[in-house]
Amino acid sequence: MLELRKGGAEPVVRLLNVTKRIGRRTIIDDLTFDVPQGEVFGFLGPNGSGKTTTIRMMVGLMRLTSGEILIKGRNIRSEYEAAIRQVGAIVENPELYRYLTGYQNLLHYARMIPGISRERIDEVIELVGLSARIHDKVKTYSLGMRQRLGVAQAILHRPALLILDEPTNGLDPAGIRELRDYLRHLAEKEGTTVFVSSHLLSEMELMCDRVAIIQSGKLIDVRLIRGGAESGHRAEVLFEVDRPDAASAALGAAVLRTESGGVVVSAGREEAADMNARLVAAGVRVYGIRTVTKSLEDQFLEVTGGGRID
Amino acid sequence: MTDFLRLIQNENMKIYRRVRTWVMLAVTLLIPLAIAIGALALDNRPSMWTYAQIDIYATSWLISTFAVVIAADIVAGEFSSGTIKLLLIRPWTRSKILLSKYIALLLFVLLFLAAFFLFSLLVNGLLLGFDDGSNILPADSKWRSAFAYVASYYGFRLIEIIVTVTLAFMISTVFRSSSLAIGLSILMLLGGSILSALLSLINKPWVDYILFMNFGLAAYLDGGTPITGRPLGFSLAVLGGYYAIFIALSWYVFHRRDVAA
Numbered sequence: 001m002l003e004l005r006k007g008g009a010e011p012v013v014r015l016l017n018v019t020k021r022i023g024r025r026t027i028i029d030d031l032t033f034d035v036p037q038g039e040v041f042g043f044l045g046p047n048g049s050g051k052t053t054t055i056r057m058m059v060g061l062m063r064l065t066s067g068e069i070l071i072k073g074r075n076i077r078s079e080y081e082a083a084i085r086q087v088g089a090i091v092e093n094p095e096l097y098r099y100l101t102g103y104q105n106l107l108h109y110a111r112m113i114p115g116i117s118r119e120r121i122d123e124v125i126e127l128v129g130l131s132a133r134i135h136d137k138v139k140t141y142s143l144g145m146r147q148r149l150g151v152a153q154a155i156l157h158r159p160a161l162l163i164l165d166e167p168t169n170g171l172d173p174a175g176i177r178e179l180r181d182y183l184r185h186l187a188e189k190e191g192t193t194v195f196v197s198s199h200l201l202s203e204m205e206l207m208c209d210r211v212a213i214i215q216s217g218k219l220i221d222v223r224l225i226r227g228g229a230e231s232g233h234r235a236e237v238l239f240e241v242d243r244p245d246a247a248s249a250a251l252g253a254a255v256l257r258t259e260s261g262g263v264v265v266s267a268g269r270e271e272a273a274d275m276n277a278r279l280v281a282a283g284v285r286v287y288g289i290r291t292v293t294k295s296l297e298d299q300f301l302e303v304t305g306g307g308r309i310d
Numbered sequence: 311m312t313d314f315l316r317l318i319q320n321e322n323m324k325i326y327r328r329v330r331t332w333v334m335l336a337v338t339l340l341i342p343l344a345i346a347i348g349a350l351a352l353d354n355r356p357s358m359w360t361y362a363q364i365d366i367y368a369t370s371w372l373i374s375t376f377a378v379v380i381a382a383d384i385v386a387g388e389f390s391s392g393t394i395k396l397l398l399i400r401p402w403t404r405s406k407i408l409l410s411k412y413i414a415l416l417l418f419v420l421l422f423l424a425a426f427f428l429f430s431l432l433v434n435g436l437l438l439g440f441d442d443g444s445n446i447l448p449a450d451s452k453w454r455s456a457f458a459y460v461a462s463y464y465g466f467r468l469i470e471i472i473v474t475v476t477l478a479f480m481i482s483t484v485f486r487s488s489s490l491a492i493g494l495s496i497l498m499l500l501g502g503s504i505l506s507a508l509l510s511l512i513n514k515p516w517v518d519y520i521l522f523m524n525f526g527l528a529a530y531l532d533g534g535t536p537i538t539g540r541p542l543g544f545s546l547a548v549l550g551g552y553y554a555i556f557i558a559l560s561w562y563v564f565h566r567r568d569v570a571a
Contacts, residue, residue: 053570059399061569085401095392099328108323111316112400153396 009037010073012086012161012193013058018067020053020217027053029217031067035161035195040187042208042225043197050217051197052092055165058195059089072160085113088159090167094150098139102130102149105138106156113157120156128152143170147179155186162186164196168203180207237267239279240288250282251275264292314406321414325380331418334376335425341369342430346437358434359443359456363463365430370467373426374474374499377419381478382491384411385564389486394569408483408564415479419471427464448532459531466527473521473549473556474499480556484563498522510537524548 011034020028028050035041045051056062058069060080069076074083096105106125110116125134128148138146147167154162164183168176184207186192198204204211205225213220240262241247247263248255254265254275267275272289279286325331342365349356385408388394398404443456453459474495481491502522509517517523518538524545526536536545 056568056570061395061398063566063568081401081403084399087399089396089399091395091399093392095396097324097393098391100323104323104327108320109396109400111320112402114313 011035012037012072013195014068014070015054015058016068016070018054018057018069019065020050020057020062021065027217028057031214031217031219033212033219033222035193036210037193038187038191039209040183040194040196040207042204042211043195043214044201044204044211045197045199045214047199049215051199051214052165053217054214055089055091055163055195055197058163059087059091060084061091085157086160087163088154088157088161089163089165090147090150090154091163091165093169094146094153096138096146096149096153099137101137102134102141102145102152105149106134106152109153110156116156124152124156127155144172144175147171147175151179151182155192158190158192160193162192162194164194166198167196168198168200176203183207235267236264236292237272237275238262238264238288238290238292239275239286241279242285242287246282247279247284250278250284262288314410317402317407317410318413318417321384321410322417325384325414325418331380334379335422338369338372338376338422338426339429341365341372342426342433346433349438355438357441357443357445357456358431358438359441359446359460361434361438362427362430362456362460363446365434366426366460366464366467369426370471371499373422373467374471375496377415377422377471377475378478378492378495378499380418381415381475382482382488382495384415384482385479386482386486386488386491389569390488398569404565405561408561412479412560415475416472419468419475423464423468423471427461462531463528466531469527469546469549470525473553476553476556476560477521480560483560506537518544519548521548521552 013035015031015033018028018031019026031054043051043054053062057064058071058076060076060083064077071083072086074086076083096102097108100108103121103125106121110121125131128151130145130148130152133141133145138149141149147170151164151167154164162183167179167183171179180203183194183196187194187209196204196207208225210222210224212222236256238259239247244258244260244263248258251263251265254267254271256264256266258264265272265275276286276289342361345365345368346361349361388397397407400407443459446456447453447459453462477498478491478495481494482488485491498521502525506520506523506525509520509523518540523538524536524540527542527545529536530542530545535541538545
């Protein structure tokens with residue numbers, strides 16, 4: 001589970017045997033994983049699986065019962081101020097001071113970290129697209145605008161690690177899209193590591209490089225999402241054909257299953273091209289070829305045993 | 311150090327950028343004005359100093375109440391609005407964040423009382439005429455001036471208000487409920503005087519160690535005592551003891567607490 005990224009860069013976050021017990025209930029059970037530098041790292045699990053609790057421990061809002069959390073090598077318990085300085089976060093909803101203006105809210109957080117200039121505040125406001133309404137009171141903001149302001153307060157101090165808990169909650173599709181693009185921009189262009197939790201599988205698939213799956217407080221799996229379909233890697237490929245039975249006969253053992261409009265085979269990139277030639281030679285009309293990536297949802301259901309997801 | 315001042319600046323912003331703070335101040339300042347206007351109808355114009363005393367005597371419960379509202383909200387309000395999470399995840403220890411809140415609260419109390427004092431003197435002076443106030447001092451008085459006398463009254467009230475708001479601050483921090491903090495503190499303020507009259511009938515020494523039995527410090531000004539009949543040092547020691555407990559509990563709980571939900 002402890003995989004260092006190529007080049008051996010130090011992971012931005014390390015969780016080591018993190019456990020949280022409340023009374024006799026074990027909420028988080030021996031979590032260990034690393035979040036590599038510069039990735040968008042998804043933290044996926046059904047509601048109540050312990051995502052938010054883990055995040056609260058990562059930012060020092062809750063104590064660990066046992067284990068260690070290191071942020072850029074600083075222990076969140078013993079070196080809190082140094083560790084948290086690297087972090088920007090929204091924990092659950094972006095709850096801001098409703099009776100203050102957006103600008104006053106940002107000023108409030110800016111004052112808490114040395115070295116944030118007025119120019120930086122203006123830059124961030126521009127970046128999240130709130131310039132027109134920044135001097136209005138937050139109580140007049142829509143949820144989408146509060147999300148933007150939440151992101152603004154989180155990135156003010158250019159944190160190495162951005163933690164977002166269920167960031168797409170309550171956003172409309174355009175807002176989700178925008179957030180996704182922005183997070184990818186942060187990771188790719190600014191080298192910010194983004195740690196994002198969600199129970200929305202499809203969202204995570206589009207956003208993340210890597211996903212850790214958690215259920216009932218236990219880590220189930222860490223999966224690479226991007227760069228998973230490299231050459232040599234076999235994938236499920238669907239051939240859309242006019243006569244699936246004939247196609248199946250022509251391809252033989254590679255066929256996984258036959259569907260109404262085509263056949264699904266297991267093949268690498270080159271193999272798929274060869275198969276196409278064979279099909280054409282056999283007089284089967286091929287209308288389309290595409291990889292059927294098993295969606296994260298399927299994988300998720302697979303590893304969590306089809307547990308309730310809501 | 312300047313960085314810490316910025317935390318206090320933040321807390322001040324959260325107090326004074328709210329309309330309710332200014333409504334409280336306006337309502338409080340209306341009282342000396344109303345009383346002084348009422349005095350104009352009297353045949354014998356009383357001294358401005360007599361009225362300065364009446365003002366604080368009549369209004370200190372209201373000032374305490376408003377200060378308690380601020381104290382009750384300053385921590386619990388962050389919890390109920392959820393803003394506590396974004397406040398705590400900054401490179402500051404919880405103790406320092408709580409300290410910045412407490413200092414902002416004390417500044418508010420001082421400011422409120424000082425504004426009231428000055429306004430009361432000004433209004434009474436303008437409406438009733440400025441005078442040196444020698445007439446309000448008892449004949450054999452050790453007091454040099456009316457100002458010193460009234461200011462000392464404010465000083466004693468200040469001590470009581472600080473103990474009261476610290477109680478509210480503690481409840482606010484420990485129970486994260488501003489309504490509970492307001493309720494209990496006001497109950498103690500208003501019910502305290504009635505209860506202490508009843509409790510004083512119990513002829514046991516432990517009664518004197520109850521918090522509100524030691525309120526009413528202003529009695530010492532005229533050579534009297536609060537209901538306990540004990541000397542000033544005793545009253546201050548009891549209040550100081552409670553104060554230390556309130557502070558210790560607030561910091562302990564705030565430092566340890568898991569911030570969930």
